[in-house]
Amino acid sequence: MRSCHPKSALTAAFLALAVTASTLGGAQAEDLTGTLKKIKETNQITIGYRDASVPFSYLDNEQKPVGYAFEICKKIAEAVKVQLKLPNLEVKLNPVTSATRIPLIANGTIDLECGSTTNNADRQKQAAFTNTHFLTATRFVAKKSAKLDKFDDLKGKTVVSTSGTTNIRMINEANTARNLGLTILPAKDHAEAFLMVETGRAVAFVMDDVLLASLAASSKDPNGYAISSDALSKPEPYGIMLRKDDAPFKAIADATTAKLYQSPEGKALYDTWFVKPIPPRGINLNLPMSEAMVKQFAHPSDSPDPAAY
Template sequence: MWTTSSAVWLYVGESPLWLVRKFAKTNREMPLKRSITTTLAAAFALLSAPVFAQALTGTLAKIRDTGTITIGHREASIPFSYLDDKQQAVGYAMDICAKVVDAVKAELKMPNLKVALQPVTSANRIPLLQSGSIDLECGSTTNSVDRQKQVAFGPTYFVINVTAAVKKNSPIKTLADLNGRTISTTAGTTAVPLLKKYEKTGGIDVKEIYGKDHSESFLLLVDDRVQAFVMDDVLLAGQIANARNPGEFRILEESLRTEPYSVMLRREDPQFKALVDRTIGGLMKSGEIEKLYAKWFMSPIPPRKVNLNFPVSPALREAFKNPNDRGVQ
């Protein structure tokens, strides 16, 4: 990792000793204690660069020390973060994270920073982030107050509604119509506790079947094994867009709850958090996020060149106007 850049700053532990190790094109290593002037020059260079005015901590220090930033991505969260037909991680969240990576490169002055990709699941994303296996999770993670006790989030980049998909000719028009029906939902999602709570407060009774992933839950609806599939609206739209007869289904207008999606990073890491907030907030202020949104939600996307046709919702418009990292209760 020391071979790619011509000059690398090395920060040793908490000591104020800064060393500069210069690698010439010949890749010849200089003696560590070369001369006092080199050290002084290095110290001067450090002080003059605003970014190094204060010692780096947390994730940024880790990225600089290892020369690598590791991005956690999902494999099937269309269109946020998924593998395309070439098995490359792509998506709306991946594009946003690419901007964050660019900002990290600029901040650390490491244009050749190595970007490692690590697939994560909804079950292991938080432990992997906490253990340091990934530095930033770019997927479809709900920012909730509960989760904020364990991790931190960047500004909300998407807002979803938890609702239900039904067959077009179904008599179900509202969530209350689900009473007495059998519905499917995907195990391990926030829709599950939400639905149970709604059953209790709304006084309705539904039978749930849990699919192990969204396509299995959707299959239950396609085969008429259940009358509705309760899930985040954008994921329902993704399943419907990929169905054999997309016209056969519709999504209810009512919403069980609105949830913000965001990138996930470690807690108590003010420098990295500030960089993420600044970068993603900047995309929103400059309007650049609209272009990214249109690319993934309003145009054909890989692997099957399907168009989700999912315009920006009023809630998301609001989040773009006032970037924030408020979690849902």
């Protein structure tokens, strides 16, 4: 069998892309499958939001959802509206919790879940994720006056972490492996742990950096604290959750998020929620983009593997 001429192959590839685009753009519901079929038939897309995942998805003073991940979900909904040519597409909002978010995606109640949901191998068995929008890691917060930035700076000191978290396990393992000679105090919750640093019972609190940023920003002296540049873990990816095995819908979400993250608008959106005052109280998380996040935005990925970042 004669091989295809390179120009012919290129023409065929462009034709295939054009057919895909026209199918999505002018499709009747019967030509579509999965989530896109459901959206076309109902003229509705449903976003699942969290009510207290600052700054990803939470309620403002008017009890309306706002946030960084919420804005990304709205961008995906807008792209679906354009692709399916549904000028009056209704965007419905449905609250979710950490316990209900996966079941509500799976059973079709919500089409997108925006929050601080970790994309990991275990969750990939139940749901899909679009490109990573945030990377968290285990770091520590300390008073700026203590001038502590690396985990080695903590040698021989007293630190705190929250009981029952992966973070307290990590600091215990690092303490043994690096021979740091730490005294590690367990706290019943994040608020108690931060209070121990505020009152001097511990020099540092070891936890996910974004949680530390929120606690420091909400404290009596937001400018008095610094988060370590040193991390104890590889980056943990957060992503917008979608239904599993729904390639056409995921393709739109992936294309939309990749375009956003690679554009100046993506960086501006990040800065709005992580390095500027946010509603309703005007707190500032002061969490500039990490090197890993800069790389992720330049080369968007939906990998659940921390080593990929």
